[in-house]
Amino acid sequence: MTDTDTPVRLHAVDAPGQPVVTPELTELYRGFESELLVPLWTEIGDLMPAHPHPTALPHLWRWKNLRELASRAGEIVPVGRGGERRAIALANPGLGGRPFVTPTLWAAIQYLMPGEDAPEHRHTQHAFRFVVEGEGVWTVVGGDPVAMRRGDFLPQAGWNLHAHHNATREPMAWIDGLDIPLQYQLNAQFFEFGRDALSEGERTTPERSRSERLWGHPGLRPIGATSSAPGSPLLAYRWEHTDRALTDQLDLYAEGFASGTIEPGHAAVRFTDPRDGSDVLPTMRAEMHRVVRGTETEPTRQTGSSVYQVFDGSGVVTVDDHTWSVTRGDLFVVPSWSTLSVRSEASADDSDSGALDLFTFSDAPVFEALRLHRKA
Amino acid sequence: MTDTDTPVRLHAVDAPGQPVVTPELTELYRGFESELLVPLWTEIGDLMPAHPHPTALPHLWRWKNLRELASRAGEIVPVGRGGERRAIALANPGLGGRPFVTPTLWAAIQYLMPGEDAPEHRHTQHAFRFVVEGEGVWTVVGGDPVAMRRGDFLPQAGWNLHAHHNATREPMAWIDGLDIPLQYQLNAQFFEFGRDALSEGERTTPERSRSERLWGHPGLRPIGATSSAPGSPLLAYRWEHTDRALTDQLDLYAEGFASGTIEPGHAAVRFTDPRDGSDVLPTMRAEMHRVVRGTETEPTRQTGSSVYQVFDGSGVVTVDDHTWSVTRGDLFVVPSWSTLSVRSEASADDSDSGALDLFTFSDAPVFEALRLHRKA
Amino acid sequence: MTDTDTPVRLHAVDAPGQPVVTPELTELYRGFESELLVPLWTEIGDLMPAHPHPTALPHLWRWKNLRELASRAGEIVPVGRGGERRAIALANPGLGGRPFVTPTLWAAIQYLMPGEDAPEHRHTQHAFRFVVEGEGVWTVVGGDPVAMRRGDFLPQAGWNLHAHHNATREPMAWIDGLDIPLQYQLNAQFFEFGRDALSEGERTTPERSRSERLWGHPGLRPIGATSSAPGSPLLAYRWEHTDRALTDQLDLYAEGFASGTIEPGHAAVRFTDPRDGSDVLPTMRAEMHRVVRGTETEPTRQTGSSVYQVFDGSGVVTVDDHTWSVTRGDLFVVPSWSTLSVRSEASADDSDSGALDLFTFSDAPVFEALRLHRKA
Amino acid sequence: MTDTDTPVRLHAVDAPGQPVVTPELTELYRGFESELLVPLWTEIGDLMPAHPHPTALPHLWRWKNLRELASRAGEIVPVGRGGERRAIALANPGLGGRPFVTPTLWAAIQYLMPGEDAPEHRHTQHAFRFVVEGEGVWTVVGGDPVAMRRGDFLPQAGWNLHAHHNATREPMAWIDGLDIPLQYQLNAQFFEFGRDALSEGERTTPERSRSERLWGHPGLRPIGATSSAPGSPLLAYRWEHTDRALTDQLDLYAEGFASGTIEPGHAAVRFTDPRDGSDVLPTMRAEMHRVVRGTETEPTRQTGSSVYQVFDGSGVVTVDDHTWSVTRGDLFVVPSWSTLSVRSEASADDSDSGALDLFTFSDAPVFEALRLHRKA
Incomplete structure (x- = not known):
């Protein structure tokens, strides 16, 4: 590789926080380029923002x-x-x-x-x-x-x-x-x-x-099964169990008991590895959420990104300044540190009387394992 | 406390490995007693045996x-x-x-x-x-x-x-x-x-x-339930699940697949905390074993003690040099480092055609947590 | 074993909380004895006290x-x-x-x-x-x-x-x-x-x-050393390090900084396994405490038992209702849930000007591993 | 965003493993573009190679x-x-x-x-x-x-x-x-x-x-210091300790004992968090290696990337098909799955008689936490 084909390109510009452009500075930057070097001071705003500026968009x-x-x-x-x-x-x-x-x-x-x-x-x-x-x-x-x-x-x-x-x-x-x-x-x-x-x-x-x-038997470990490979050995989490767990949470809440719901009208389960209760996959978290018709969830944000798919029902989703009406099968993305809120409501062509069921997956295990998780 | 009511009583005896009994030794022992001291050399055989000499008996x-x-x-x-x-x-x-x-x-x-x-x-x-x-x-x-x-x-x-x-x-x-x-x-x-x-x-x-x-939903964690108190939050492990898990293991084995069985004809499940897959209680392990009629389990021994109860079926149990015919409800104890083997067989008054189902609990989590577990 | 040599001996007595003594009760107890059974109701006060009644004494x-x-x-x-x-x-x-x-x-x-x-x-x-x-x-x-x-x-x-x-x-x-x-x-x-x-x-x-x-190099792990046997691979914790660590804690405190001291005038270090920072042995915790002359430690109690040895200095020790003046080499025991406080002070024959240094070991890792640890 | 400014650009080409280019295929690809979709079949070779094709170069x-x-x-x-x-x-x-x-x-x-x-x-x-x-x-x-x-x-x-x-x-x-x-x-x-x-x-x-x-005291934990923030609380690992640890390893090896060396003539220490022995930072591993003059290390490769800096001495480094003579201060990069070997030898202008000391850091904790670590 010669000077002329170095991938580094530095442009000395007069801007706040940047050194004054002089012939010496320009020569220095040429030296950086030929040695494959990039100074922090031209990049810091992009690399080290005050909070995540996600490259992904809602x-x-x-x-x-x-x-x-x-x-x-x-x-x-x-x-x-x-x-x-x-x-x-x-x-x-x-x-x-x-x-x-x-x-x-x-x-x-x-x-x-x-x-x-x-x-x-x-x-x-x-x-x-x-x-x-x-x-x-x-x-x-x-x-x-x-x-x-x-x-x-x-x-x-x-x-x-x-x-x-x-x-x-x-x-x-x-x-x-x-x-x-x-x-x-x-x-x-x-x-x-x-x-x-x-x-x-x-x-x-x-x-x-x-x-x-x-x-697939709740709380029962097969003693002779010794696999320690990463990720859940259970290959199917059936809807009948997921549905029942969500129904149970909401019923328990209605009966006045500690119920595992995240907030009133908002039940959720996480798919986990039955061997140790950890996330079902080392790099991905997966959950099913049920939002009762008429409920609007508290806006939350966290580091890391998520994808949601409407499994059933309909409603309105707000991610930062985007708002969408959603119905069965629609998919949307919540970038890092973006604020999410969901309202469960009937749509024009929604004949079902039920809740908004949202399947979601995210990279939360990565953020937690690397101690980069933040929530607000 | 005076010399006369010290709980320590030492008897100098002429025995292999013991110091020769002399007036000086006797005087030394009196000194030990009055200071509440006991030498190792009179106790080592009892305290530090070559292998566990369990105080409990089969x-x-x-x-x-x-x-x-x-x-x-x-x-x-x-x-x-x-x-x-x-x-x-x-x-x-x-x-x-x-x-x-x-x-x-x-x-x-x-x-x-x-x-x-x-x-x-x-x-x-x-x-x-x-x-x-x-x-x-x-x-x-x-x-x-x-x-x-x-x-x-x-x-x-x-x-x-x-x-x-x-x-x-x-x-x-x-x-x-x-x-x-x-x-x-x-x-x-x-x-x-x-x-x-x-x-x-x-x-x-x-x-x-x-x-x-x-x-109680397999692999599904209620996200809003945050208890970290010791021991399983699941308060009932129902027979229908336990029975099905054991049946499945034996069927899978019969079909030629990795099945979680411990050995041919011997299926077993452990009751675990669904939050993390650990033992259901911090100090006690509990399991259900099923031994198919005609099967005799491999003799095994381990540090720590266990109790077994026959849940169903009948058979013959051998613990060290004790052998018992057992039937529904009978309880037996396996002391530390005692060898256990079980044979599943019909008893005279046993009309059922099925397997020998054994419920067992032990102190294995204690031994594992303290790194004192050994098995042979 | 026959009825006559059963180790179980039950005495029916008329006492609060006990069943009325009748011939039937006595017969029942004889039945218990012959079957090697003991009822809870005669034993519960001893086995399940409101709080630990340690068998060991200070x-x-x-x-x-x-x-x-x-x-x-x-x-x-x-x-x-x-x-x-x-x-x-x-x-x-x-x-x-x-x-x-x-x-x-x-x-x-x-x-x-x-x-x-x-x-x-x-x-x-x-x-x-x-x-x-x-x-x-x-x-x-x-x-x-x-x-x-x-x-x-x-x-x-x-x-x-x-x-x-x-x-x-x-x-x-x-x-x-x-x-x-x-x-x-x-x-x-x-x-x-x-x-x-x-x-x-x-x-x-x-x-x-x-x-x-x-x-023995602080924070440095030998990459090629792969032992995972229980207990610390470091076989000597030298006084020069222990002494310096305690001195540093007290100096840092005096300088106004977060110092690791337990309380003013009371520094302490725990001996740990350099591989993972856990207790130095799976069943025993060991620590060195330094109490500055004139300092009296806050009374504390915890489940589990400890032994202390005065390494240097002198002072007064209070364990529940026992109080002792102690000096170099003296050993004392703190039973489970007993309250301990220590005052560092010169003794009559104490020519040194320094602090009271106390070595201590306990069964805390057992209690923590089994989730039985309580502190007050 | 309209069709014309979608960031997705798909080019239907006749190539092995690709669908035949037809007007229907072209129309399908236009549909993908307008919906922000990309098929796997055009990307799989890049995204899912047989083994890592690192984007970084040696x-x-x-x-x-x-x-x-x-x-x-x-x-x-x-x-x-x-x-x-x-x-x-x-x-x-x-x-x-x-x-x-x-x-x-x-x-x-x-x-x-x-x-x-x-x-x-x-x-x-x-x-x-x-x-x-x-x-x-x-x-x-x-x-x-x-x-x-x-x-x-x-x-x-x-x-x-x-x-x-x-x-x-x-x-x-x-x-x-x-x-x-x-x-x-x-x-x-x-x-x-x-x-x-x-x-x-x-x-x-x-x-x-x-x-x-x-x-900074080996194996000694300050009991009153309770920080659980990510990353080592020890802010300096001094050369005198690092140097001594490496010298000790090589001396122990020479004396014929288990020494923690990685291979003959190759000692190494990892900088660790003294609280738990884990990597010094949640996302980065850091180590110092010493290669005795005349020693050539066994070629190894692993997933994840590393950077090395020559701290002292000189030698020849081989990364895949690149070979460099290196001396004090030189830095080189080892991409994921690239093979590294190092030979310690005197350089022309190398007056010191000593070993080649290499400081290195990598993203290994990320790969281990996410179960993506492989080594050969």
Whole structure:
């Protein structure tokens, strides 16, 4: 590399807080450039702001539009080895066109046509699936077929071999969440192809996966199971349990008892690793929130970024100075230190009488592990 | 205290490894006594054996006999403030007549007549109840009524107020496990009386306790529940879950998969704190084991002591050089470093076709926390 | 075992809270005895007191007396294989003549004559040595000779082979602390003899042990040292460091800064495992306290028991309703939940001008690990 | 935002693994763009490589050049509020001219002229200073003046107020390490100005900082100090300790004992938090390595990135296919999964006879906390 192709470009400008532009300063900056150096004093405002100035922007994606484009992709884009998945990622408008919904998180709609297979592979990126509608696809994780149904949350920690198959006559869509941007920034990724075809034994769809039979009993640890690999060994958190837990919290509150609700009319559960109660994946937190119709949540903000998907109901969401009416399937992003509040209310075309159910995932475990978590 | 009432008594004897008995030695020993001193060299064999010489002995109590005596006590011994509980403790024959089943553990049969109340109190001793037969009693823990039914495991960490009520027309018996001997040795105990009567709202018997509605959903943490008190916040581990988990393990094994079983034909679950997967109580481990008919478990030994109760089925138990045929309800103790093996087999009067289900509790968390755990 | 030799003896008495004595009750108690059962209602006052009623009593041992008796033992009791150590243990007057200073702790004066060897062995009991006077003995732990000098604290976690040698022409005394009573109650002990003689290479007395060269640099971890055995890998905490740390705390306080002192005029350091900052041994906490002349410490009490030895200075100690004037070497015990306060003051024959330095050890890690710790 | 200014740009190309370019595909891609979507199949090779393809490149900066440019900056660029520090950062040639030495780490030379002050501020970014030459500057952290001398490592966890002052008649240079890029990517940063001038009491240079007097005694914890803020409370790790620890390791190895060395001729210590033995800062690991002259280290690679500075001696460094001769002060970067080996040898102008001492820092705690650590 010579002076002329150094990637460093410094512009001496007369500005408050900057040194006076002189020929000596200009010469100094040329010296910096040729040695691949950048002074702090030209960059400090960007690098060390008074509080987070998130690069990601608040944004809303309509499920209806995602669904249509994914369906169209289902018709004309094949799925198979190389492309690996028919997954279409949300690209935050503040992140330069990269398929990153936040600086750390990936969110995509994945779409599988009847009879299709998404081939087996594994990667260090931690992942999960969440099903807002439909059913019939199963994911085979480490040889264990896991059925996917509306409301189910299906984590899959890094380096587990996995494949998908649509065993029905209908296409199916769901969302994928991964820590692709985080691992991309960290240069931490490994990837391997798996087998090209699943065995016959894996092409069945049991009601419960083996992981659920082993780990899905409340408070009961299988003594002989000794895995200590990162991430939850439980591969499916079924909607019937999630729904019941939320209903119980709200009922307990109504009966006048300590209930685990976050605030009146706002129940929530976190998906956790049954081995130790920690977050379900080392880099991602996932939760389901229920906001009773008519309730408006207290505005809160925290470091780290989140993605929300409306699972059921409708309402109005405010993120900093953005306000959106949202309904089933809509996805929105809450950047670091942005203020979020949610109001649960009927929409014009909302015939259901129920609450606003919000699925959310975030990078909170990263912030907590690195002692960077702040809340207000 | 004068020389004459010192509790120390030293006897100089001519024995291998002991100093030669001389007038000087005798005088020295008198000096030791008057200063409340004891030399190591007279005690080392007892205090520092090559391996544990447990003071507790292997022993079996027959449920039939316990049940009869408890029933008789139900007739003639009232329950109420002062005595607090109609609990009758197993006194290990090696522990000098004290009501200690092992040096750290208390095990008792508790008996409550129709309509009776055991008054509210609390203590630092950690406790649980396990129900081998009957139903109809509920325990109110911190104001939360918890129904008790056959097969249920009901932990109750120290310092929670609790009372019992028998709401039926039948007497009911169950076993209590506590760490009374441990806390007695450690001089760690606190105790307080609670209210003399429960409120009307506490005199109902809901199907599920509030604790189960809050904490009993697999892998789901109620985000707003922030208790960090010691011991599980889940107050009931229901038989239906335990039974299903054991069945699942054995089925998975039969299907050829990693199953969590301890060995072929031997499934087991541990009752854990859903907040962090640790033992359900800080000083006691509790587990349910299922041994398939015809299976004999591998002999094992470990430091620390355990108590077992036959929940169902029948078989033959070997603890060191003791062998007992056991059937429903029978209790036996496995002292520290004693070797245990179990064979599941039909008994003469055993009409059921099933497995041998063994409930067990131990002081393993103490040994693990203090790094004193050894296994062979 | 027949009815006649059951260890259980129950006496039906007419007393408040006890069932009325009737022939039926007496018969019931005979039944209990023959089945090795003890009811809670006759025992609850003893087992479940309102607060700890420690079995150990506050007591003081004078170093002068211990020293004289140990010296006398040095003359007439040989040290060698079998007896293993010329250690003379403090027997708390409340503990029935057993060589237990508290229910969990052992404290002994050990004495080694010029040229004597205490043979190599190992045991699961955790141990330490503390030197109140003299020098010249070294302890070989796992082949590493560790010099012992006044003020040094020398931990030695369970299952490390160790021996002592007095390389000087003077006898030497020090105190040993172990968790013998705890492991005795728990039936957790293992013991093995080591070699009968040390190698020549082990018969030198380096200024610093190998453990200090590896682990004795503040905040610096040797990357290639990977031991995870229980207890500190650092085998000597030298007085020069302890003294300086205490001096620094008091100076910082005098200069007006946050200083780590516990209260004005009362500095203290805890001996910790440099790998993780935890207590130096899994079952024992050890600390050095310095109380400036004229200072009286705030009375405090906590669950768990402690032993103190005056390392330097003199003063007045109050434990519950016992008050003692103490001077160098004196040892006293603080039972569970007993209130302790210390006043540092000159004694009649105290020529030094300095503070009262108190070495102390306790079973606090046991209480903390088991969540039984309370403080007032 | 309209279709025309979407940041997403997708180009349909005929390539292996990509869908055939058709008008329908092009239309689909236009739809993706307008909805801010990006398919996985066009990005997977970049986002999910078989192993890390680090964006950072191996690179070497010569201390001589850094020193000269910093000195020149000392003459013409003032230091004060706004620019805050005369720090000049190493810009990795693979990171687009940003002042990031790796994707997570910042490394800069900081330069302070005689009598200059760098004003007080604080920020969430974790930081340290390491001194390769000179002395005379002290850093005031939370009011505690910390002298800086050759070989000292001075950590400073996030959110501590700090300022620098050069109290001598000579300029002084040192290196700063921070996690600026990591916190920039995560949008986690907070920043506050402190006071504009230090108090007189802070303008002294004690031999030892208060932090060292409180926390710098090996294995001794000040009991009354209760801070649990992230990062080490010890603000200076002095060269005399580091040097001695390394010397001891090599001596122990030479004497034939377990020594903590990583491999023959290669000693190393990690700077740790004395409270718990964890890494000195939550996001950065720092170590000092000593490679004996003539030794070549085993090639190793790991996920995560490191920066090295030659503290003393000289040698030859190989990072993947780059090889550099290095001498005192030179800095080089080892990207994620790049292979590093070092040979210690005399250079032409190297008059010292000693070993190659390498200071290094990395983002290893991030990788370990997130379970992304791999090593080969």
